[in-house]
Amino acid sequence: MTSLKTLVQSSQAILLDFDGPVCHLFSGLPAHEIAEKIRSFLLDQGAVLPESMMSESNPLAFLGWVGLVAPHLLSDVEEIQTDAEIEAARLVEPTPGVAEMLRSATPLDLPVVIVTNNSAEAVETFLDRHLLGSSVTGIASRIKGRPDLMKPDAHLVLKGVEIAGHPAAACLLVGDSPTDMQAGIKAGVRCVGYAKRPARITELSEAGADFVVQSMESVAEVVTSLRA
Template sequence: MEVSELIESAEALLLDFDGPVCSVFAGHPANIVADKIRNFLASQEVPVSPSVMGTSDPMLLLRWVGSHHPTLVVLVEDILCAEEATAVLSATPTPYGHEVIRLADQSGRQVAIVSNNSAAAIMKYLAMHKLNNHVSRVIGRAYAEPHRMKPNPDSVISATKATNTAPNACVFVGDTATDIHAGQAAGVRTIGYAKREDRGPTLAEAGADTIISNMSDLLPGLMRKNDRNT
């Protein structure tokens, strides 16, 4: 299905946050956050597995703690939430990401953010950029339950219920294979946002219904309301 056709038929637009909306850790790098988590684990005399020792992804560390040291997951979650709240202060908006949110709302579609980032950080960013009134729902990371992060479909399912929209009437835009897998499992249609050229094949292999390279590719479809939104 063509991008414009997919978007035009959507009653609700679901967006991942880090990627389609902004680059969360642009000014407060993810590797610094990961190091803070590792330093905390070291202070607790927790040996970190080689599989995550060198990662720059704090989400991966949170998942690892949830699986291997669940008694510490709340403390690590709190560290990550605080760091994300700092990171959004210097997050870089994705080109045309804000315009997509505004136009989707103006067209009568509901907009929901569905993210592995914390809801508090997302809402802080939306308020800073005067987007909060254009977003119907924010579904962030389930607190201290990293097993529920995407690719688990829980957050996408919650977004369809929160917007009172049938899954097949929703379109979910994400930039990772985990987004696409979560969307598929929830029964929604998916658009892969390949912000880098090398992301395209990965998103295609994950099974995205279609792939875009720029968020502006969504604008033409949003400019046309479907019959259910008029």
């Protein structure tokens, strides 16, 4: 397995998933509460939800389902989701190590692009609140009306590559879910998995991660060392 140091040193840009590597977005406003709000809205609108959606705790899953089954309700559900993400972004702190990583990348001329299934508004709210906006080259975020283009589709990763201005093979994606790894592999970038809990180590490895870390501080240490 290629070492983390080798992966970072040989990369010309870093792509960061937002929820997890940058912040634990729903630590202050739990995702299952947002899912329940969306579910209640859909039921009030007369939508007939399958059993899987009646127990679904990931609000982003509703976007995909609504886009396929009830597209006339998609804009309303997207608004509920985006408003909740913005509220959540006002409550959370950066994942330990990520602020140091971002600030160390800037003088190295190492572009960092946020690649996320969350809304751009939520990312901007978070970055502005923590004065990190100047350390981020751009944001490739969920596209309104196109939940089908969320990861594991490669579209957002490829958009991040375009923003970074370097070939996909020279970009390194850091994400915390198997879908991040799947999207990265489809896009042709190299992937580092961030395992927030031990169970994720195997999941990320099996999903194709080139390396798995258990803290963003590990990534920050390598990026910071490049300045020496």
